[in-house]
Amino acid sequence: MRKVFVDVTAKFTKDGSLLPISFVWEDGVKYEIDRVYERRKAASLKAGGRGQRYRCRVHGKEVYLFLEDGKWFMEA
Numbered sequence: 001m002r003k004v005f006v007d008v009t010a011k012f013t014k015d016g017s018l019l020p021i022s023f024v025w026e027d028g029v030k031y032e033i034d035r036v037y038e039r040r041k042a043a044s045l046k047a048g049g050r051g052q053r054y055r056c057r058v059h060g061k062e063v064y065l066f067l068e069d070g071k072w073f074m075e076a
Contacts, residue, residue, distance in 0.1 A: 001046035001075050008065070008072040020054055020065055023072065031058050033065075047075045 007024040017039070022032045035057045042053035044066055051068030066073050 003044070003047045003049060003073040004076040005071055005073045006065075018067070020056070020072070023065065023074070026076075033058055034060075037062075044073075044075055047073070049073070
């Protein structure tokens with residue numbers, strides 16, 4: 001697996017949490033995030049790296065979105 005760096009639109013909630021709401025995949029397609037289930041410090045075991053891992057639902061599929069050193073990536 002490899003890291004795919006993505007552009008993310010995110011917002012800060014009133015409690016100060018950073019919440020991703022959409023991302024643009026490497027082919028230019030924009031995906032809306034239906035739901036964020038959890039956020040925690042974790043490593044990407046498939047692509048390497050560690051940071052904040054967001055477990056999300058996109059079009060009914062569970063995906064992981066990572067924030068590492070100010071950059072967003074996903075596992076390809």
